[in-house]
Amino acid sequence: MPVLNRIAGLSEEMATWRQHLHQHPELGFDLHETADFVAARLREFGVDEIHTGIATTGIVAIINGQKDGPTVGLRADMDALPIVEETGADYASVNDGVMHACGHDGHTTMLLGAAKYLSETRNFAGRVALIFQPAEENGGGGGVMVEEGIMDRFDIEQVYALHNAPGFAEGHFFTTPGPIMAAVDTFHIHIKGVGGHGAMPHDSRDPVVAAVGIVQAIQTISSRNHYALDDLVISVTQIHTGSAENIIPETAYINGTVRTFDPEVQKMVMARMQEIVSGMGPAYGVTADLNYEVWYPATVNDADKTAFAATVARNVAGADNVVDDYPREMGAEDFSYMLNARPGAYLFLGAGPGAGLHQPGFNFNDRIAPVGASFFARVVETALPL
Ligand SMILES: [Zn+2]
Ligand SMILES: [Zn+2]
Numbered sequence: 001m002p003v004l005n006r007i008a009g010l011s012e013e014m015a016t017w018r019q020h021l022h023q024h025p026e027l028g029f030d031l032h033e034t035a036d037f038v039a040a041r042l043r044e045f046g047v048d049e050i051h052t053g054i055a056t057t058g059i060v061a062i063i064n065g066q067k068d069g070p071t072v073g074l075r076a077d078m079d080a081l082p083i084v085e086e087t088g089a090d091y092a093s094v095n096d097g098v099m100h101a102c103g104h105d106g107h108t109t110m111l112l113g114a115a116k117y118l119s120e121t122r123n124f125a126g127r128v129a130l131i132f133q134p135a136e137e138n139g140g141g142g143g144v145m146v147e148e149g150i151m152d153r154f155d156i157e158q159v160y161a162l163h164n165a166p167g168f169a170e171g172h173f174f175t176t177p178g179p180i181m182a183a184v185d186t187f188h189i190h191i192k193g194v195g196g197h198g199a200m201p202h203d204s205r206d207p208v209v210a211a212v213g214i215v216q217a218i219q220t221i222s223s224r225n226h227y228a229l230d231d232l233v234i235s236v237t238q239i240h241t242g243s244a245e246n247i248i249p250e251t252a253y254i255n256g257t258v259r260t261f262d263p264e265v266q267k268m269v270m271a272r273m274q275e276i277v278s279g280m281g282p283a284y285g286v287t288a289d290l291n292y293e294v295w296y297p298a299t300v301n302d303a304d305k306t307a308f309a310a311t312v313a314r315n316v317a318g319a320d321n322v323v324d325d326y327p328r329e330m331g332a333e334d335f336s337y338m339l340n341a342r343p344g345a346y347l348f349l350g351a352g353p354g355a356g357l358h359q360p361g362f363n364f365n366d367r368i369a370p371v372g373a374s375f376f377a378r379v380v381e382t383a384l385p386l
Contacts, residue, residue, distance in 0.1 A: 003316060003374045007117050014113045014373065015366040017041065019091040021105035022364070025080030025098045028135045029056040034078050034108070038132050041112050045119045047130070051154075055144035059132040060154055063119050069126025069384050073151075073159040073342065074376050075335055076111035077104045077136035086360035102357050103164040106364030106372075108132060110162065113373030118380060126384035129154045136334050140296060143337035151341045158305055159344035160379050161335045162372050164364060166357060168350030171371045173313035174326040175347040177306040181299035182231065182259040183266060184332035185292065189214060189254040189277055191241075193286040198246040207252035208241055210284035215239065215254060217276045225272050226265055233259040233330050234269065259330040261298050299336040302343035309345040312382050316374045349375070 017037075026034050035057040042050050042061045049062035057078075062071075085092050085099035093099045100106075115130050131150065135141030150156065168174060191211055196204030215236050222232050234256065241252035260266040270292050281288030310324040326348070335346050349372050355361035 003370045004117065004377055006121070007113055007370045007373045007377065010113050010116060010373070011370050014109050014369045017112055018105050018109040018364060018366055018369060021108055022089070022100045023091045023094055025093050025095055025100045025105070027080055027082060027098055028137075028139050029141060031057040031078050031134045035059055035132070038078065038108060038112065042115060042130070045116045047115060047119050054148055054150060055134055055141050057134045058141060058145050060150055061115065061130040062154065063115065063122070063128040063130070065124035065126050065384060066122050066386060067125035069124070070157040071127040071129050071155050072380050072383050073129045073131055073156040073338070073344070074111055074114065074379070075131040075133060075142070075159060075161040075338060076107040077133050077142070078108050079104055079135055079137055079141070081137055081358060083358065083360050087363045089363055099360070100364065101359060101362045102137065103351070103362070103364040104136065106164055106366070106369055107162065110369050110372035111376060113369060114376035117373065117377050123386060124380050124384040125386050128380050129156050140334045140337065142334035143296070146337045146341050156342055158383065159338045159342050160309060160376070161338075161346050162349050162375065163333070163346070164351045164368060165348040166351045166354045166362065166365075168348060169321070170350050170352030170365065171317055171368055172321040172323070172350040173310070173317055173347050173375070174323045174350065175301065175306055175310060175345060176324065176326045176328060177301050177303040179261045179298050179300050179328050180326070180346055181328065181333045181336065182261055182330045183298040184295045185258040185266065186295060187256055187258065187273060187293070188291040189288060190291075191252040191254070191281070191286050191288045193250060195250040196248045198248055201248060204248040205285045206248050207286050208249065210280065210286045210288065211239055211241060211252040211254055213284060214277060214280050214288065217280060218273065221269055221272045226268060230265050231259070231261045231330065232265055232269070259332065261328070296332045296334045297336045297340060299333045299346055300339055301345045302339070305343050306345040308383070309347060309379065312378045313347065313375055316371060316378055
């Protein structure tokens with residue numbers, strides 16, 4: 001079965017919603033206009049319950065089927081990114097320096113399309129929990145919704161989510177059982193030295209040289225301390241220090257990201273980084289402090305639910321258009337918290353050629369919205385047959 005006819009008929013309406021959301025992007029947990037727009041559409045569709053204000057601006061809406069049965073959770077993220085838009089679209093962002101550069105406008109739209117269809121047709125025995133979350137990009141809104149108890153409160157038994165994937169074949173699905181996205185941590189290193197004249201370094205304690213030494217030493221964690229076949233990325237992405245060519249600064253700041261799958265590898269990185277920072281501060285005659293923050297856990301798909309989701313995806317996209325052994329990625333996703341709470345699956349939906357995620361020229365491909373909405377709708381009808 002290809003895209004559901006009724007959902008194909010919603011294509012233009014979905015593009016209108018998507019472009020409205022695109023034009024009015026919001027950040028993090030502050031998605032008040034976005035959440036109002038979503039709740040207004042859900043009210044129009046006649047869903048049975050709308051619960052707002054979860055994790056600040058998150059929403060869980062319930063659609064009851066024709067008979068009793070379990071509850072399937074479907075997740076969309078709603079937040080945008082702090083990027084200046086360069087798409088040139090006539091519905092480009094009106095909010096300066098904020099844009100939907102990850103396609104969450106499209107994810108929200110796909111779930112709204114499924115909601116409209118499911119509340120019209122209700123060809124299922126059980127309930128759908130439509131989960132619209134804030135702060136996927138930064139802040140772990142999905143984790144906060146889980147902490148606030150949505151899984152128990154709404155009796156959610158299994159969960160599914162999609163992410164659009166530019167550069168992948170349009171309308172094709174990509175997933176894998178087990179780990180699909182990495183755990184992400186961040187680290188901050190603050191170095192305090194003694195500033196001075198650039199011509200008289202012997203009177204200072206130079207934080208610049210200490211920062212360079214620490215960054216070099218951090219590289220040895222992945223090259224020397226861990227087993228080569230375990231997945232690990234450590235990237236130092238920021239060094240901030242200094243103000244002029246003849247001034248040795250007082251302080252330096254280092255920041256970066258760590259990506260792992262295995263909690264043992266993550267523990268090793270934390271321990272080694274602490275040893276490096278604690279040891280190298282005194283070695284350079286400065287003080288160096290590490291603040292290591294554990295962020296999103298790895299996104300781990302349930303094997304059975306992934307096989308089920310791949311079957312549904314084949315029904316929607318065609319038997320040859322679903323990859324169910326897609327290699328895992330070092331990116332991260334806070335749907336991981338929901339998958340830690342309930343079995344389910346996360347899939348990528350190919351968006352065809354175009355600018356990549358988080359680029360100023362990125363724009364969600366409206367043609368894949370009916371495919372994603374049909375997938376969500378068929379997940380429900382297939383998991384909860386009448
Ligand atoms: Zn993103
Ligand atoms: Zn995203």
